[in-house]
Amino acid sequence: MKIINRNLFVLLTALLLTSCIERYLPVTELDFKPRLVIDGNISTDGSDQEIVISESSQTEKPVFVAVSGCKVSVEDNKGNSFLFNESNNKGHYVGKIDGSLLVIGEKYRLHVKTSMGTEYISSYEELTPCPEVDRVYYEVQTKQTENPDITENGLQFYIDFKGDANSGHFYRLQLTQTYEYHSKWPLDKWLGKDGFHDLVDPDYSNFVCYRTDKLKSIYVLSTDGFSQNKFSKYKLHFVEDQTEVLMYKYSLLVNQYSLTKRAYNYWENLRKNNQETVDLFGKQPANVKGNISNVSDTTDVALGYFTISSVQSKRIMVTPVEGLYFNHFLRCQADIIDGPLPAERPLYYVTDYDANGNIYTGLGAPSCIDCTLVGGTTVKPPYWDEK
Structure with a gap:
């Protein structure tokens, strides 16, 4: 019996070791x-x-x-x-x-x-018709983070859809967000290759920026089979208050594209594949087949889908909202000067507060001085001051 157990142990050990040599690839x-x-x-x-x-x-x-x-x-x-x-x-x-x-x-x-x-x-x-975007709105909500001890507040966006007898039943929604963000410090004192600079008046020219991002998530809406051609409170994206996105001013542009039923099925399958949890032992991914194929070989189908759509758009502007706190957000913290200065130039001198509330002079990262270094522009969008 002892020999059998020893052999079994050796066999299991060998299997475990060899199973780690190559990982599974589809x-x-x-x-x-x-x-x-x-x-x-x-x-x-x-x-x-x-x-x-x-x-x-x-x-x-x-x-x-x-x-x-x-x-x-x-x-x-x-x-x-x-x-x-x-x-x-x-x-x-x-x-x-x-x-x-x-x-x-x-x-x-x-x-x-x-x-x-x-x-x-x-x-x-x-080409099918598209009604006007009925309503875009938000609610302040609290959600659990990966840390069970931390929750975060934010804005959950929704859309209401209202069509008529002449409208279709299948739509795709494309979202584009724009938000204002600020540097932590203006340009004031810095050490460049040509020496030390100390401005009489701090330079705020790169202090306020605006960034626009097309959101990658897929949103498709269908009223097929509904008694009325409308849909209330269709959930869009959630924006948490632990970034600067909602800190100053925020814009959400909703483009509503009409689709054929076949195009809707394509985008819905693509959404499921990209946004729903799928593993080898659960629901298998759908075969997302497009509508573009090789003229000489119909089995050669290109990835993607060609669509022709009517489109309607609506923008919502969001100013600071009560109930958002940004209490865990900290993008910039000055490095304490301890020892010889770093070799790179320029070096930006700024004032900051330590964990005990004491003020100190340190070095600020360039992206904390020049807001354009994190993807935005200082050019204000033409619609920005609209309500």
């Missing part, structure tokens, strides 16, 4: 071959339209691989063709379709010919 990663990726949505907002063409990359090392030299056009079911030319931004093809030629009920498709001569074409997509 077959799709082991046999990875790049596929064409096409991001194309034509809308009725009157702006220049853009089709983005790239190749897929491995999920371990996601990068944008532009596909240049393509011939790109959008065609309607009446024989009109609209050419898209590659811009200076490789892989980005830009064109404009006159609004009079974007007609509700008409159908449109995408045609792409790569530099290698391979042709891809989408199915026809019908």
